Amino acid sequence: xxxxxxxxxxxxxxxFAIRRQFPILAExxxxxxxxxxxxxxxxxxxxxxxxxxVQAMEHQYANVHRGLHWMSERTTEAFEAARDAVxxxxxxxxxxxxxxTKNATEAINLVAHAYGRGVMDPAKAVLISAMEHHANIIxxxxxxxxxxxxxxxxxxxxxxxxxxxxxxxxLADGRVGLVAITHMSNVLGTVTPxxxxxxxAHEAGALVLFDGSQAAVHRRVDVQTIGADFYxxxxxxxxxxxxxxxxxxxxxxxxxxxxxLGGGDMISSVSFERAEWARIPHKFEAGTPxxxxxxxxxxxxxxxxxxxxxxxxxxxxxxxxxxxxxxxAIEGVRIFGRAQDRGGVVAFALDCAHAHDVATLLxxxxxxxxxxxxxxxPLMHVLGVGSTVRASFAAYTTRxxxxxxxxxxxxxxxxxx
Amino acid sequence: MTDxxxxxxxxYQEVILDHGRHPRNFRRLAPPARYAxxxxxxxxxxxxxxxxxxxxERIGDAAFEGRGCAISIASxxxxxxxxxxxxxxxxxxxxxxxxxxxxxxxxxxxxxxHAEDLERLRPLSGVAEYPSRVKCATLAWHALEAxxxxxxxxxxx
Numbered sequence: 001x002x003x004x005x006x007x008x009x010x011x012x013x014x015x016f017a018i019r020r021q022f023p024i025l026a027e028x029x030x031x032x033x034x035x036x037x038x039x040x041x042x043x044x045x046x047x048x049x050x051x052x053x054v055q056a057m058e059h060q061y062a063n064v065h066r067g068l069h070w071m072s073e074r075t076t077e078a079f080e081a082a083r084d085a086v087x088x089x090x091x092x093x094x095x096x097x098x099x100x101t102k103n104a105t106e107a108i109n110l111v112a113h114a115y116g117r118g119v120m121d122p123a124k125a126v127l128i129s130a131m132e133h134h135a136n137i138i139x140x141x142x143x144x145x146x147x148x149x150x151x152x153x154x155x156x157x158x159x160x161x162x163x164x165x166x167x168x169x170x171l172a173d174g175r176v177g178l179v180a181i182t183h184m185s186n187v188l189g190t191v192t193p194x195x196x197x198x199x200x201a202h203e204a205g206a207l208v209l210f211d212g213s214q215a216a217v218h219r220r221v222d223v224q225t226i227g228a229d230f231y232x233x234x235x236x237x238x239x240x241x242x243x244x245x246x247x248x249x250x251x252x253x254x255x256x257x258x259x260x261l262g263g264g265d266m267i268s269s270v271s272f273e274r275a276e277w278a279r280i281p282h283k284f285e286a287g288t289p290x291x292x293x294x295x296x297x298x299x300x301x302x303x304x305x306x307x308x309x310x311x312x313x314x315x316x317x318x319x320x321x322x323x324x325x326x327x328x329a330i331e332g333v334r335i336f337g338r339a340q341d342r343g344g345v346v347a348f349a350l351d352c353a354h355a356h357d358v359a360t361l362l363x364x365x366x367x368x369x370x371x372x373x374x375x376x377x378p379l380m381h382v383l384g385v386g387s388t389v390r391a392s393f394a395a396y397t398t399r400x401x402x403x404x405x406x407x408x409x410x411x412x413x414x415x416x417x
Numbered sequence: 418m419t420d421x422x423x424x425x426x427x428x429y430q431e432v433i434l435d436h437g438r439h440p441r442n443f444r445r446l447a448p449p450a451r452y453a454x455x456x457x458x459x460x461x462x463x464x465x466x467x468x469x470x471x472x473x474e475r476i477g478d479a480a481f482e483g484r485g486c487a488i489s490i491a492s493x494x495x496x497x498x499x500x501x502x503x504x505x506x507x508x509x510x511x512x513x514x515x516x517x518x519x520x521x522x523x524x525x526x527x528x529x530x531h532a533e534d535l536e537r538l539r540p541l542s543g544v545a546e547y548p549s550r551v552k553c554a555t556l557a558w559h560a561l562e563a564x565x566x567x568x569x570x571x572x573x574x
Contacts, residue, residue, distance in 0.1 A: 354486035356460060357429070357437075360547060364425055372460045386461045386484060415422050415429070416487075 013311045019396045021046040021303075032366025035401045040186055040214060040345045040392030041370050043239045045300075052299035053241065053292050064291055065265055065282075075291060082294035083281070085301045090231060091222040092248050099247040099254070099281040100289055104213045105135040107232035107247035108180070110284060111209055112139035114257040115230075115249075116178065122148035124177040127170055127206070129154045129162055129192070130382050131185040134375045136211045140180060152176065156382065160188035160337035167197075171204035179208040183215035183231075187374045187390065188337030189320070189345040191215060198227035207253075213237055217394075218316055218343040220309045223248055235293060239395075240300030244293035247284070254280040261286040304395075312395045316344035319393045319402060326406040332413055336383055344393035347374070350409070353416040355387040361412045362389075367405055428543040428550075429487065432495075437487030442480040442497035450478070451567075455560030457552055462486065464493050466560040468500075476500050476508060479561070486553050492541055493557030499534045505565045511535075512558045519544050519554045 019025050022044050027034045036044060056078065062071035064079045087095040101107040116139075120126070126140045130153055144151045152170050155163045162181075170176065179201040184191045194210060201208040209230035212221055216233035223231050230253070235244040249257075259266055259277055263286035267275045277283045304312070323346045328335050332351035350358055359371035370390045373380045380386060391405055446452075446467035454465045464483030471477035479497040483490070496515075500508045510531070515538055517525040522545030524535050544550045 356462075356486040356550065356553060357488070360428065360550060361425055363547075364428070377461065380461065411422075415425055416434070 013307075013315055015315065015396065015398055018307065019398075021048065022396050023047060023050070025396060029366045029368070030364060035367040035404055037391040037393065037397065037401065037405060038368045038370050039217075039394035039397070040237065040390065042236045042242070043217065043394050044396065045241070045296075046239055046303050048303045049240055049296050049299045053296045056292055056295045061292070063288055078298075079289065079291050079294045082298035082301075085298040086246050086248075089221075089301050089305070090216075090246075090248050091224055093224065094251055096280050097248055097251050097254060099249070099284045100294060101232075101245040101247055101284075102243060102290070103236075103245035104211060104232045104234040105139075105245070107245050108135055108209070108211065109139045110247055110260045111180075111230050111232075111249070112143045114260045114284070115253065116140075116143045117147060118257070119177055120147040120149040122150075123175060125150040125152050125175045127152045127154060127167075127176045127179045127181075129181050130156045131160070131188055131190065131376065131379050132180075132182055133186055133211065133213070134377070135213070136180055136182060137378065149177070150175070153378075154181075156188075156190075159339055160185070160190045161339045162190075162192055162197075168200060171200060171206065174205050176201070176204060176206040179206050181208070181210060183210040183212045183221070184218065184343045185337065185376075185379075186214050186345060187347050187376050187379055187388070188339060189342035189347075190337055190339035191219070191341040191343055193341075194226045194228070198229075202227065214343060214345070218309075219313045229253060235297040235300065238297070238300050239303060241290075241293045241296035244290040244297050246297075251280060254284070257284075259283050259286065263287045265289070307395055315395060316393050316397070319397055319399060320344045320346065322399055323391065323393070323402045323405075326402060327409065330406065330410055330413065333409065336385070336388055344397075345390060346392070347388040347390045349385055349388050350413060350416070353412060355389045357416070358389045358409070358412050361415065362405070362408050365404075365408045365411070367401075367408055369405070428547065430540040430543070432540045433487060433491040436491035436494040440481075440490050440494040442478075442494065443482060444480045445482060446478060446480050451564040453560045453563035455483075455556045455563070457485070457489070457556050459552065460486075462489055462553070462556060464489065464557045464560055466493070466497075466557060466564050468561065468564050470505070474504055476503050476505075481557060481560075483557075485556070486550075488541070488544060488550055488553040489556050492554045495538055495541070496557050496561060499537055500561065508565060509562055512562050515541075515558055516555055518542050519551050521545055 024044050060074050062075045064076040083095050083098045086098045154167045157163050198208045207229040212233040217237050231248045236242040266278050266286040268278045269276045327333050334349045336347040355371035372387045450467045450469040452467050462485035467480045469478040479500050481493045514525050514531050522542045541554050544554045
C-alpha cells in the first residue's frame, strides 16, 4: 500500500475519504451523480486495486511458475504473495490450502467434482438451505444426478433465518455427508450461525462448506474459529477484480481430492502414459492462473484490512438499520428478511409496481439497484414473490444515498399509484 | 403529476401505465384457439397467449394472461388489440417490425403497411434505451408467433 493511499483513510471511518479512492463514484449516470447500490452483485474498485494491476502490466509482468528470468520470478512472487494475503485474510492454517479459481461458483464446482464425486452415493445426502444462490444449488443437483445422493433443503423461518430445528432434523439420520450453505444470503442479508452449523454438521458426521461470497465482504472470517472444512469467496465482490475466486479447504481434504482440471502447472512430471500431480494447491490450478487478478485481489485485501473489516461492518450495520427503518415506513413497501444477524443487503417489493419497473425508474434517477430473482429463484418461490428489488451497501455507501433511494421509491410509488 | 414525473415519461408514457394497470383482453380463449406461453428466465415473468383464427385464417380474437412488469403487460395488451383482423403472415410481419421498433427506437417501415399499428405501439419504443428491458416488451410477441406457428413455448431473448 502506498503512503498516498494510506494517508487518505482517516481514523474513525470517513466515508467521504473512502469515496475519494473510488474513481468511478465521480461518474454521472443519465445526467445524475451515480448512486451505486448494487455492490452485492459486484463492488466498485478502489484506486489501490486499479493501480496495482496497472503497475504490474506496465512494469512487472510475465507468466508465473515457469520462467527462469527476472520478470517471471518477480511476477511469481507477486502472485504467490496474493496466496499469503488470502491465507491471512481467512486465518487459514497454511497458504497451501488456498486454491485460486475463476470465482466462487467454480470453487463450489471444484468441491462438487473433486470431493463430492469421490464420496457421494445413493446412501448419502448433501444438505443445503432454501436461501442459496444458484451457485450453491446447481453443482449439487448435477452431482445428485450423477451420483444418486439425496439433496436436502433446509427451510427458513418467516424472518429469513435458518430453521434450526429443521436443520438438526435433516442431519439426524447421519446420512448427510456434506452441508453446503451460505454464510450470508445475497437476498435476505441473513448471516448464518457458521460455528453452530459447523459443530452440528461435524457431530452428525458431515463436512461443511460455506459460500462466503457475501459474508467475506462484510465481516471478518476465521475459518479455524468457524471450524469450516471448505470456504469459498470471490474477488470482485471484495473490491477486487473479476476472474478470481478462492477455495479454502483443509489440507488433508485437498491432499485426498483428485484434480478438477488437467493441464500445465498442476503436474510434477508428465509422460505420454501418465502424470504425477503437483503438490497442493497447484494440483488444482491447471493452466496459467489469473495472475493480474491475483495481484489485484492482494491489493483489495490490503485495502480492506487497512480500512478495517470491523469498521466496514459497523458502517454497513448503521446503513442497513437506517435503510430498513426508512424503507419499511413507506406505504406499500414489503421487506424480505428480518434476521437478527444480517449484512448490508435489503430486498423489497412495492405493492403497485413490478421490481423491474422500480429498478428502471430508479435508474432514471441515477440509482443502481438489482431487480429480479438475484440468482436465487427457489428462494423467490419460498417468499411467494416473482422478483424483488435489492439495494446493497458497501464501505463507500452513504446515508444520503439511502435517503435518496427512499425518496426515489416514494416517487416511484406516487408515479404508479 | 405530469410535470413532477416528466423525466420518467420517456419510457412510461400514459398509454403504457394505462395498459399496465388495466390490461385489455386479459382472459383465456377456449380451444380450439391456438396457445403458447412465453417465459423470461431472467426475471421469472411469464405470459400465456391465445389466438383464435376466423374463416379466412384471420385473427378473430387474441387474449393473454400473465404476470410481469408494466412494460411486458402493456406490450401484451397492446398486441392483442393490434393483431386483431390480421392474417398469420401479417401478424408475424408486425411482430418483426415491432421487435425492430423496440430495439432501435425507430419505426422500421414508416408509411408502410403497418404504419398505423406501429404508431399505436410507438409508446413502447422508449425501451430501446434500456437494452435489459427490450425482452420485457418482446415477450408476448414471441409467444404470439409461437402460437401462430404452432410451437408451444417461447423464450424472450
